[in-house]
Amino acid sequence: MSRKVSATRKGIVTAAAWAVGFLIFFPILWIIILGFKSEGDAIKAPLAVLTSAWTLDSYHEVQERxxxxxxxxxxxxxxxxxxxxxxxxxxxxxxxxxxxxxxxxxxxxxxxxxxxxxxxxxxxxxxxxxxxxxxxxxxxxxxxxxxxxxxxxxxxxxxxxxxxxxxxxxxxxxxxxxxxxxxxxxxxxxxxxxxxxxxxxxxxxxxxxxxxxxxxxxxxxxxxxxxxxxxxYSSPEGLFYAKLSAASTMAIAPILILGWFSQKQLVRGLTFGAVK
Amino acid sequence: MATEHSRTAARLMVSPAVILLFLWMIVPLAMTVYFSFLRYNLLNPGMESWAGFSNYTYFLKQAAFWDALWNTLTLVVGVLIITVVGGIALALLLDQPFFGQGIVRVMVIAPFFVMPTVSALVWKNMFMNPVNGMFAHIAKFFGLQPFDFLSHAPLASIIVIVAWSWLPFATLILLTALQSLDREQMEAAEMDGANWINRFIYLTLPHLTRSITVVILIQTIFLLSVFAEILVTTNGGPGTASTNLPYLVYAQSLLNFDVGGGSAGGIIAVILANIVAIFLMRMIGKNLEA
CATH class of the missing domain: 1.10.3720.10 (MetI-like)
Structure with a gap:
């Protein structure tokens, strides 16, 4: 089982795997970030978004709406x-x-x-x-x-x-x-x-x-x-990215957490035992 | 172990599930068949009359049907190609030893748990929007003209969104299958001088056949009925450019209130799904015997 793997190779694979993983996860990460921004900041260019102030306003607004x-x-x-x-x-x-x-x-x-x-x-x-x-x-x-x-x-x-x-x-x-x-x-x-x-x-x-x-x-x-x-939120309305992000985060968070716990069982469960 | 007594008990235990599933399958379907032969509009209740096959000829003759049929197949095949090819590549990558396997796995699988309405709206607004979306920002940064994805390439955009949701599923299943691959056989082939392309074609791919079959089967079931992603992004448009069969039936029956026409469309969708299903069930049936 244990194959000898050169350190360089392991380093390259590590970099590639993390890059791909990050790319796939990025949309989720991005809405989590946008949810904590103001509406005006949420539509800015990515770097400007990251450096803008953090706020909980959107979560309050989603709740009011x-x-x-x-x-x-x-x-x-x-x-x-x-x-x-x-x-x-x-x-x-x-x-x-x-x-x-x-x-x-x-x-x-x-x-x-x-x-x-x-x-x-x-x-x-x-x-x-x-x-x-x-x-x-x-x-x-x-x-x-x-x-x-x-x-x-x-x-x-x-x-x-x-x-x-x-x-x-x-x-x-x-x-x-x-x-x-x-x-x-x-x-x-x-x-x-x-x-x-x-x-x-x-x-x-x-x-x-x-x-x-x-x-x-x-x-x-x-x-x-x-x-x-x-x-x-499917019909556009003024500025709503931050609100949509906050609402989305709240909608997916519970199941994301539950999903991560169940990932070991996911494969055999969803393939009806055909793949274990 | 199986006595006459336990057989009777077993039948009793299975019957609620069988009866319920049978009713669930047959009652609404019979009603759909019945409605499909009626001239029945929700705006004129009580005016139902026998229509013969006219709903079917009407549904089949409209240009939207052929567009929808084509879009449905393009969507299924497009997403399958992206997820199966991408899934194999990703599984091969993640199967290598590297640091932080657990965390990367968690990141890769996450999109699968995102509900369709969220993933579609997030891609539509935060990424594909031609003014404020991230792709537009990136295009502007490089001095390019932002592209309006959902207006100019609606179906392709929806394929990307749906593929993002299903790539984790394919990857995870193929990765699990890869991990049961016989390493010694692999090493033997390596020593005999087989290069990685040959090892992939003659060892890895055959080993993955069964799981690829399963991925295709399960994804097809879900992809044939993609609906929410279309509803919240393009509403099937522009025109019928991103209308698939489920969306067309929905539009016909609940937006145009044409119960008869919508039902005929529903029956056509069922027939098409069954053609695909028979083909797929044979495949998985064979695999499950093995």
């Missing part, structure tokens, strides 16, 4: 709520498919994934009309339902690949030792399943937080999550 707390809570309720409901439906299903696989389990899994292939726009009209007729437009409960269904196939797949790795022999051994079904589930399966469930939870909160088709179509104000809160 729209209720960040409300949209933040909507995002939390929508992403966490839909993920929890999806988990409640998916855990038994994935569990059964992993531990009691039948002849058609694989077909069933493929079919579930194929429902993800249906473009949302194909059902936009009926969904919109149903929401309108049931008075669900701009309501959190309706959107929780939609986000649950959107992510359900992914949740089932992720859980399935995690559960699949729990060895069946361990259950047989426990049974030999006289463990009952309750003890089996409580002391053996649960501890082994919890890490998989936790990373599924984390990843789906991220996906639901950033979902920007249904949240934009079906909400306007009261149930609007942060995706919609930011979209309200």
């Amino acid at each position: 729209s209720n960040y707390a409300l949209h933040f809570w909507n995002s939390v309720i929508l992403s966490v709520g839909s993920t929890l409901v999806a988990l409640a439906i998916a855990i038994p299903a994935a569990w059964a498919m992993a531990f009691v696989p039948g002849k058609r389990t694989k077909d069933l899994l493929m079919w579930m994934l194929s429902t993800k292939m249906m473009p949302a726009v194909g059902v936009l009209v009926p969904m919109y009309l149903m929401f309108r007729d049931f008075g669900l437009l701009d309501s959190r409960i309706g959107l929780v339902g939609v986000l649950t269904m959107i992510n359900l196939p992914i949740v089932i797949w992720m859980l399935y690949t995690y559960f699949k790795e729990i060895p069946g022999e361990i259950l047989e051994a426990a049974r030999m030792d006289g463990a009952g079904l309750k003890a089996e589930i409580l002391y053996i399966l649960t501890p082994m399943a919890v890490p998989g469930i936790a990373s599924t939870l984390l990843l789906n909160i991220i996906l639901a937080w950033n979902e920007a088709f249904w949240t934009l179509q079906l909400t306007t104000s009261q149930a609007a999550p942060l995706t919609q809160f930011i979209a309200s």
Whole structure:
């Protein structure tokens, strides 16, 4: 494994990797900086921006203009709520498919994934009309339902690949030792399943937080999550770079932090275990 | 282990998920199909009448449809090329030993967590704006004329924005795959005198095939329905220069209130996505068996 690497080579790679990393990260860094500038300074040339004074004004103004707390809570309720409901439906299903696989389990899994292939726009009209007729437009409960269904196939797949790795022999051994079904589930399966469930939870909160088709179509104000809160800045209006930056920073910060924690699980989760 | 009893229990455990997904898939879709055969405008409720295939012929005959179809494919293929090629290059770079791997990894992956409305608005205003954007400032610094990206190259600009969001995903997956590459095989090839191009073509690339497939599959699912980025940057314009199929259906049904026409467009989008899906599912199905 350990290859000898010359110091020069390592130095060059270090410089290149940092340069590329910085370039990719730069837009995010830039909005964090602009959020702490005044509107007049935020539109200046990059160097002038850096040397201008720092201020918290934009954060205050964003707060005055729209209720960040409300949209933040909507995002939390929508992403966490839909993920929890999806988990409640998916855990038994994935569990059964992993531990009691039948002849058609694989077909069933493929079919579930194929429902993800249906473009949302194909059902936009009926969904919109149903929401309108049931008075669900701009309501959190309706959107929780939609986000649950959107992510359900992914949740089932992720859980399935995690559960699949729990060895069946361990259950047989426990049974030999006289463990009952309750003890089996409580002391053996649960501890082994919890890490998989936790990373599924984390990843789906991220996906639901950033979902920007249904949240934009079906909400306007009261149930609007942060995706919609930011979209309200899409029509230009005087000077607004600093406000937009402050609002953007507040919209992405929670999930950025959560995302960094989950990056180890991200790959296998998002590729349904196909890449580990 | 699987007794008759546990089979029944298993069926009971799977059924809520299956029933819900089935309803979710079939009910709205059936309604879309039904609406697509109606003359139905939201501004004239109660005036619905049978339209036969006229919505379809209307939708397919408008020039906007062909533009949108072309734009959809360009967007998907453009972003795929940038992210797969860029992802391979980045993964190869980050796979080398260097100082601060953890921090660089965190920086590279960050854009993936940025919600589409934020990334699109930030690129549109802070970078691509022809007056105050950073690219305009840089152009002015070098005495060049600032370029109005979103007016003159709207689709290309959106491709760049979307690619920025997806490059981390491709990089991370390909990097993970690279790390499971057999180093000894690599060294053996090196000793046998294979240069890095040959090592890349005959060892690295075949090893990455499976993960590249996965990247393409998953990204295609999401890229076929790019919407928010277009809504907040160009609104599909100028003209139809950056209208893709999802945006066209949205415009038809919720901006023009033409439920029938929009539904026909939705069904066409579903059919197209299914053609892509069948092709892709075969690929991933094969890979998952391996």
